[in-house]
Amino acid sequence: MGDQMSNQADPINWKRTGDIAQDQLYLYEHGYFYDCTFAIGADKKIFKCHKVVLARASNVLAAMMKEHFEDESRSRDDPIVKFSNTSAEAFEYTMRFIYGNDRTLRSVQVAIEVYRFAQECCLDMLQQVAADFMAKKCQPEEAITVYECFKSYGDDRPLDTVASVISQETFAVISSESWRHASVKTVEEILQLEHLNTTESGLFRALLNWAFAQKKTTLPENQKIVMASYGSNFFSDNENYRELIDKPLKLIRFRNFDAYEFLRSLAHSNNVLTEKEKLQILMNLGNGNQFPMPNGFTNVLRFRNLRPEKYSFSFHHLERVEDIELTKNCPMSLMSFQVNSAGFILTGVKLHSLSYANKGQVMDVSCRLIAGDALRSLVSVQFQGANTFGPQDVLSFPEHVPLKKGVLYILHTNYYNKETCKSRRFNYGKNLRCEDTDDYHFLSFKSCMDNSHDDISSLIMRRFM
Incomplete structure (x- = not known):
């Protein structure tokens, strides 16, 4: 040896x-x-x-x-x-x-x-x-550093993987030290992502913490000690604070807040928002998102923290009575429904008419959701052109709709093309059940017109994380 x-x-x-x-x-x-x-x-x-x-x-x-x-x-x-x-x-x-x-x-x-x-x-x-x-x-606490490394060299190949970590582990990412050192461009890009696993109010607090960290690094050492005892409120009267945070702040989806959640968030933000902006946002939340948002603020109403699995309340389980033809004599379908618990978000629908039965048919269809208590339109979507929908394709609403327990909702479908297409008519049941872990959630529905056809085959819903 x-x-x-x-x-x-x-x-x-x-x-x-x-x-x-x-x-x-x-x-x-x-x-x-x-x-x-x-x-x-x-x-x-x-x-x-x-x-x-x-x-x-x-x-x-x-x-x-x-x-x-x-x-x-x-x-x-x-x-x-x-x-x-x-x-x-x-x-x-x-x-x-x-x-x-x-x-x-x-x-x-x-x-x-x-x-x-x-x-x-x-x-x-x-x-x-x-x-x-x-x-x-890449771990959540390293995601920002890795993301900025790839971006700095224009390397898009692995960015999807890192963005997936940020989307799935958002809370850990925005709680990490690397978040506090992120560039303003990175913060803006993250706030533009469609799927983030945290609440919008959580993103708002994270943005304030980020801004606090930026200011902290520019202060003399003796002022840092003073600031530590005040937290982010220390900068409430600093003119440059809003200037620093302005662009990413306007990417926060305040329309996703409820009024109470927004008021509670204001306790931590002080003068980041002007009094006029606070009032405008509150007016928007208090009037069913009908009041205009402050200038430059996003109007997006899509929840980022929804569960990845879809809850599809399907009418296929009902007994089919007959196939029918939709013509100019049958221009619309009305269906009403209620949910028995809060927390559901309606993101889209499936229509019988937009299915393989009408493959290639030129379609002009709109679907509108109405709050039946006030007959107020909440959201609408329209499809025009040749039908290329597959079995899994959904007519997605441009905005997500939080459904309230006990409120009657009406889905109003209109057909504008004169060419004939097929749909179905069903017998009615009382409830459809969707199983969620140990809980059961019910959807009650009925036709709004005795002779109406039932073009809506499924409601596509999600729940909060």
Whole structure:
């Protein structure tokens, strides 16, 4: 054993494997026959390398070797001082990859440094390895950092995976330290995402915490101590505070709040919103979203924190009486319904007329939801053109509608084209049941007209997370 280890450590008689990568890695690990050195990291750790191996890996590294050694007075032990933003650990991994194709990354933080190094030195394969590792291993507390890394280099390949982490683990992401250091552009992009697993009021609080962190970094140290005891309210009278937060603030979907939730949120926001803006938002919430939002604020009313599974209350379970033809003599369908519990959001409908039975037929159909208690229109959607709907396709409303317990809703479907298409008529039951874990939820429905056909085959509903 002693003789074998002695041979292993012998620069002349070491046991060669026949694998060029493994043999190169052995020379690097032992520093044999090196002809250049690098000083890396805060401690200027010395790495002994080989010009020909580095030059083979990258044109950028080859040019660096040539430039450094054009002065013949420089020896192999005169270190090349480059890569000030690269740690010794990241450089070590990069060399092991270049020499021996070693792909054993240990952490996302190191992978980020390796990714940036690979980008700077045009090491495309290494960059892809680091990107794949970051996308696969990214945790919520690292998601913002990884997201900004990919965005800074215009690398869209792994962004979907990271965006998925942000969407699914939103609360953990916006509670992390990396969120507080995010750029304003990143904050805006996240607030533009359609699906985020937190409430809109949670996003509002996270935005205030982010702004608080930005201000905190610009203050003198003695003021930071004072500010810590006040929290985000410390900046309530600061003119630049709104300027900092203005664009992302207008992406918050205040229309998704209920009035009580909005008033409670105001206790933490102080003068972020003007008195006029507060009043306008409250008027909007108090009048069924009919009052205009403040200038520049989003009008979007789609809930981001809905459960991924759909609750489809289907009328297919009822007994079909007959197929009927829709013509100019049958221009509309009316159906009313109620839910027995709160928390449901109506996102769309399925229509019999928009099905395979009318495949290719030119259609002009509108569907409108009315609050029966006040006969007030809540939302509507229209389809015009050749019917290409498949079995799973849904006519989605442009806005989500929170359904209130005990309120009568009417779905009013109109047909504007004169060409004949098919629908169905059903017998009526009393309730349809949708199972949700241990609870059962019922939908009561009936026809609003004795002779009406029932074009609506399913109501597509979701619930809050």
